[in-house]
Amino acid sequence: MIAAFLAADVNVAQNVGFYIMAAAMLMGAFRVVTSDNVVHAALWLVVVLGGVAAQYILAAAEFVAVSQVLVYIGAVMVLFLFGIMLTRAQLGVEPELNNDGWAIGIPVALLMFAMLAWVLIDEYRGQVITDLSGERIATSTQRLSDGYLGDFLVPLIALSFVLLAAAIGSIVLARKD
Amino acid sequence: MLAVNFLLLSAALFCIGVFGVIARKNAVMVLMSVELILNSVNLNLIAFSLMNDDIDGQVFALFVVAVAAAEVGVGLGMVLMVYRNRRSISLDELSEMKG
Numbered sequence: 001m002i003a004a005f006l007a008a009d010v011n012v013a014q015n016v017g018f019y020i021m022a023a024a025m026l027m028g029a030f031r032v033v034t035s036d037n038v039v040h041a042a043l044w045l046v047v048v049l050g051g052v053a054a055q056y057i058l059a060a061a062e063f064v065a066v067s068q069v070l071v072y073i074g075a076v077m078v079l080f081l082f083g084i085m086l087t088r089a090q091l092g093v094e095p096e097l098n099n100d101g102w103a104i105g106i107p108v109a110l111l112m113f114a115m116l117a118w119v120l121i122d123e124y125r126g127q128v129i130t131d132l133s134g135e136r137i138a139t140s141t142q143r144l145s146d147g148y149l150g151d152f153l154v155p156l157i158a159l160s161f162v163l164l165a166a167a168i169g170s171i172v173l174a175r176k177d
Numbered sequence: 178m179l180a181v182n183f184l185l186l187s188a189a190l191f192c193i194g195v196f197g198v199i200a201r202k203n204a205v206m207v208l209m210s211v212e213l214i215l216n217s218v219n220l221n222l223i224a225f226s227l228m229n230d231d232i233d234g235q236v237f238a239l240f241v242v243a244v245a246a247a248e249v250g251v252g253l254g255m256v257l258m259v260y261r262n263r264r265s266i267s268l269d270e271l272s273e274m275k276g
Contacts (some may be wrong), residue, residue, distance in 0.1 A: 011272070061235050064242075087260040110212035147235075147236045170250045
């Protein structure tokens, strides 16, 4: 892994950016699941979602990155904050956020990560992603829209019905009557 | 860029999200952990799209974003309804359907 890292075809600036953002994302994710304050957890989730958007840009997926910022940081976080405000009498530290058997989650998560890491390192050890050519990156949004409105047009229409059903369903659920 | 970087990062996010789903009692916090899991899956899709120089991964990532938005809308609607009926969104108190 070190040898591949030091190979000449690895982009150093890209790797430095990746590790800085990965550290911020992992700390944010850790705080989301351990924070005692629901609002703070929601705000740490913004760090994770923004980091994911930055990783998308690093992976040459600008359109998905902008969609991530619009949908998650813009819309979903507002929904979460409204959900917190509408379901809680007082804001602030709440000690009873975890289940009684919350500690069982630690070995489950660690075992799952160990297994995933073993498989991934075994399969992709030393494999370097070759940088896309500038022409491929410049046409990525065009190819994305070709995929959306070409091969995946029927799933796109089906997805719009899913969104319509979700909107109607949540209005019906949340309506006072 | 090493291929395993993206995949290990998304595996770590996934496992943190699974821990949150198991450990948290507040229903809104469980939904946040589910968002972590969905984002790790999206990161995987984008990474494989980059590795294979194929745009289909990005198309699938956008589908997942849309489905996640729908899921959060319906999920928070259900949480609000439960809160209105029970004055609580602690998941361990919702045991009426226990056999």
